[in-house]
Amino acid sequence: MTETLAAKGIRIDFIPRGGVLRRMEITDEGATVAPLHQAPWSAAEVPPDAPPHQAWLAGDFFCAPFSASPDGLHGLPANGTWTVVPSTDGTLRAVLQGAVQGATVVKELALQDDHPFVYQRHLFIGGTGTLPVANHAMVAxxxxxxxxxxxxxxxxxxxxxxxxxxxxxxxxxPRRAEDAAEFPAADGTEVNLHRYPWGEAHEDFVAGIEDPASRLGWTAVVRPTEGDLFLSLRNPAQLPMTMLWHSNGGRDYAPWNGRHRGCLGVEEGAALPMLGLSSRETPDPLTAAGQPGQVILDPSGTVDIRHVIGAVRWPSGQTVAGVMLDGDVLTVTGDWGAERKLPLRGSWLGLAAPFSSPKPKPALDWDL
Structure with missing residues (x-):
């Protein structure tokens, strides 16, 4: 069953199986922008031993842990079922069936009239231990x-x-590089991560670690042929990693069969175990800089993880040179002078808030 949430200029579809934000459509400058990816196979083509989420691979979903798990790759939130609960505030709210390390997990998706963004958050209520987490948006x-x-x-x-x-x-x-335009390739050459695609028939994963001085974490993906722009926004003090999954025909087995092409995962998170060198160092370089490498659950409180995705028309096709937030206005500038000023809930990401500060359990007006 698909749940739909809409506001003026924006509509999303949500699938409780896997908690998938399956489709995001934004009406902007008289055109419809729909940048999210959907896999080209049916559920019947997915082998029984594959992670369950491959049967509905599309859009954006939440991973906890962002790694291998007994519940399937990327954990129960990506492979289990969410129960949508009644809401009177215009927010699509769902509760994960089952716990993650003892925590109840709540998903909230919210829209606002004339805002080209989806405001999403995940609450871990209770639970113990640490785990890597990430949102898993896929851009077509x-x-x-x-x-x-x-x-x-x-x-x-x-x-x-x-x-x-x-x-x-x-x-x-495993390799490290300071410059995204000069990442080492297996054949001894270098790859420019500012471009997609940069190779033929490959499956790759690479992560960027935020500068601790960043106030706003952002990823911008321009689709020049389509004339639009995908944006991912986060609090870098909460989610210091931008992980890129390049899925471009590099898997020859079912259900991939060499046909899963043109998919870029923009996966924002805190997932130190995904770093092939840094995860082996003591102290690791994230912890040494005061950045969270994983989520720390609070047995008597909550952890609140927020993320924003959206899209607008960008007919110039210019590379994005900067994204700046001033109050409730997000300004996006291109490298040749293009500019868009977009409405955004400026305080919603909590850019000055610490990530692991314990909070009391919320008073919930709906039944878990």
């Missing part, structure tokens, strides 16, 4: 794209390639 890039980011300290690949025997990975693993 059938005609390529241009990527820009808020300032990063470095870029780093996994400990091992995603594919070795049943497909192909093109980056070097």
């Amino acid at each position: 890039l059938p005609n390529g794209g241009k990527l820009s980011f808020s300032r990063k300290r470095w870029w780093e690949s996994l400990a091992e390639p995603l594919e070795t025997t049943r497909g192909r990975s093109r980056l070097a693993y």
